[in-house]
Amino acid sequence: MYAITTLSRISRQNKKHIAAVAQFLQQNNLDLDPQVTEFIVLRQQDNIVACGGLDGDIIKCVAVADSLRGQGVLLKLITELINLAVEHGHTALFVYTRTENERLFRDCGFTTLVSVPGRMVLMENSGSRLTHYLQTLAAQRRPGSRISAIVMNANPFTNGHLHLVRYAAANADWLHLFMVNEDASQFPFRDRLALVRAATKEIHNLTVHPGSRYIISRATFPSYFIKDKAQVAGCHAQIDITLFRQYIAPVLGITRRVVGEEPRCPVTACYNRELRYWLSTPTLPFAPIELVEIPRLSWLKEPISASRVRELIRQKRYAEVAPLVPDTTLAWLQSRLNLHPEQAPAILTETGKP
Structure with a gap:
């Protein structure tokens, strides 16, 4: 029987502990996902033996040491991750995992939605939510x-x-x-x-x-x-x-x-x-x-794209944005960018609308 001595939550800002999590993930052939904001970490004699992270409503970076697999550690870890997610207002959760882990997550209450055969599956913690949607x-x-x-x-x-x-x-x-x-x-x-x-x-x-x-x-x-x-x-x-x-x-x-x-x-x-x-x-x-x-x-012979609009905004070339967006988007941008009222007509008329 395993003996977990500590269970802790680690914020992404804790660089020292995140480095240890990254090392443990690498030992389990996983990368540290850059969008995970918080981890649950289980330790045994100060050594990380299991971890999992949350990115909003997605559970990521789940790993359990080989020596503890099949001993209920994954269920404990997932339970703690679900509790953490609920605290952040997320009850509908998803997990993407390798195909070989599908049964393990099913045992933790997850249902398979779709799969890429031999590579990965997408699962959620409900058997009826998709049906209701x-x-x-x-x-x-x-x-x-x-x-x-x-x-x-x-x-x-x-x-x-x-x-x-x-x-x-x-x-x-x-x-x-x-x-x-x-x-x-x-x-x-x-x-x-x-x-x-x-x-x-x-x-x-x-x-x-x-x-x-x-x-x-x-x-x-x-x-x-x-x-x-x-x-x-x-x-x-x-x-x-x-x-x-x-x-x-x-x-x-x-x-x-x-x-x-x-x-x-x-x-x-x-x-x-x-x-x-x-x-x-x-x-x-x-x-x-x-x-x-x-x-x-x-x-002007250039495909209109949202990325182009974002780049023009970043460069504060607001007049060039006007021909690329509807009036409703332009008005919202003017409000968001806190432009002075007298600037709005200039932006609208300097280049004109298509």
């Missing part, structure tokens, strides 16, 4: 044979995003727009959601969904247990798209997914290629979904 979505199903979907971060919402939404809505009986629900972006989720709704309020065949944890953010997708980093993008795409194709699309009758072409960002371009494959491949036993890629909206 899908029931909520089903109530928002609309009639029609051309039902499209867009998933976006909108960090912030630009004229490029608006062009994509207008095109998709004009070519569909109904359009479902899902916002990525996380705050790893520069602009908070609630503000991004409000900007999307404000700019699209005149599009009548559109439902804007306030995201869910079943739309997987690339920003929060963990890779600490994937040694071949070239596989990370593929694993993220497969998990994200399988969730969408298996669960979300069927309840809403979605037959198309609409994206903008990506001429500049290789990561997004790679994701679009993965998206096309996993939406249609017969290796998944679910109805295929058509991927529609449209050319990006440009201004």
